[in-house]
Amino acid sequence: MTRLRHRPALDVRVEIRGELPREDAEYARIRSSALVTDLGPDAHEARLRLTRPLDRSVTRPAVAQASVELAGVGRVRVELAAVTVRDAVDLALGTLAGRANRLRELGDLGLATAYESSYRPQYAPRPLAERRIVRRKSVLLARRTPEQATREMLALDYRFHLFSDALTGQDSVVHRRPANGGFRLVRAHSAARLGGSGLPLTESPHPAPRLDLPGAARQLWLTCWPFVFHTDSTEGRGQVLYRRYDGHYGLITPIADPR
Incomplete structure (x- = not known):
């Protein structure tokens, strides 16, 4: 049968x-x-x-x-x-x-x-005085090597990716560098020399800045970057304040691993 x-x-x-x-x-x-x-x-x-x-x-x-x-x-x-x-x-x-x-x-x-797609959504203009953090997301960071995090970022079509660096255990971010088609790694507290990679991935020689949320929002406004990766002023964890397409802000913060 x-x-x-x-x-x-x-x-x-x-x-x-x-x-x-x-x-x-x-x-x-x-x-x-x-x-x-x-x-x-x-x-x-x-x-x-x-x-x-x-x-x-x-x-x-x-x-x-x-x-x-x-x-x-x-x-x-x-x-x-x-x-x-x-x-x-x-x-x-x-x-x-x-x-x-x-x-x-x-x-x-x-x-x-x-490279950034020419069809990526556009940011709506919004007066600075009206901008608010309208979305807060707490996540358990996946443990990845920088190369793994970069490939995951591409598969998910993100501009940046917050993860736990498997090499150092630090909160870290990889992000696109649209001008040259490459990628950049920033760690929360210190730099560590990257190993070999099949990707055009470079590492920032500086750790993420320590900022409170008003300070991060100010840097986001002054630089016109799509996001600011920084460590919070209380616990020292890495977090990301980013621009939303509606002109407001979003905030991604890590949560402690229950293990």
Whole structure:
């Protein structure tokens, strides 16, 4: 007797932020389901979040954040923006499919992803006096080597990645350097010489600055950087204050390992 193996029900979720026409929302759901089907049985837990802010100061207001879990690979994610919702859906899901297939087949995204996409969402202008920390996220930092953290950052399409450095145990950040397509490592307290790496990864000779939140916000404003990695003024843990696309700020702080 031949037993038929049925694929479990696909876990595909579409989240809408703001008001979108019903036809666009349905289009997003259909395209998301098709993506998971096309990627094969090792793809599951697909997520698509659509945002269309009312702010008309940006030229690409429709933002699509798409991700999928691949067995043996992990989570792959992209966040891109376009003029219309359907264009953003097609752009994000098409890019996600390409990255997922490359990771699955080659195990590496390649260095082309080191450069910032021209379709990355734009920051909405917001007066300094109105900016607030509207999201606070506490995370248990994954223990990674700098190279592992960098490759994970690329797979998740982040500008920076906060992690626990496996070489020193320090809170650390790797981030993109779009001007030259490279990456930079900053540790919370001290520098340590990097070993060999297949990536264009350099290390800051200086530890993260010790700042309180007003000081970090001031540096973020003065430099126009997308984020500021610093150690807090009480416990000395590394944390990241970053710019959100809505013009406000977000804060990522580590929590102690319960072990």
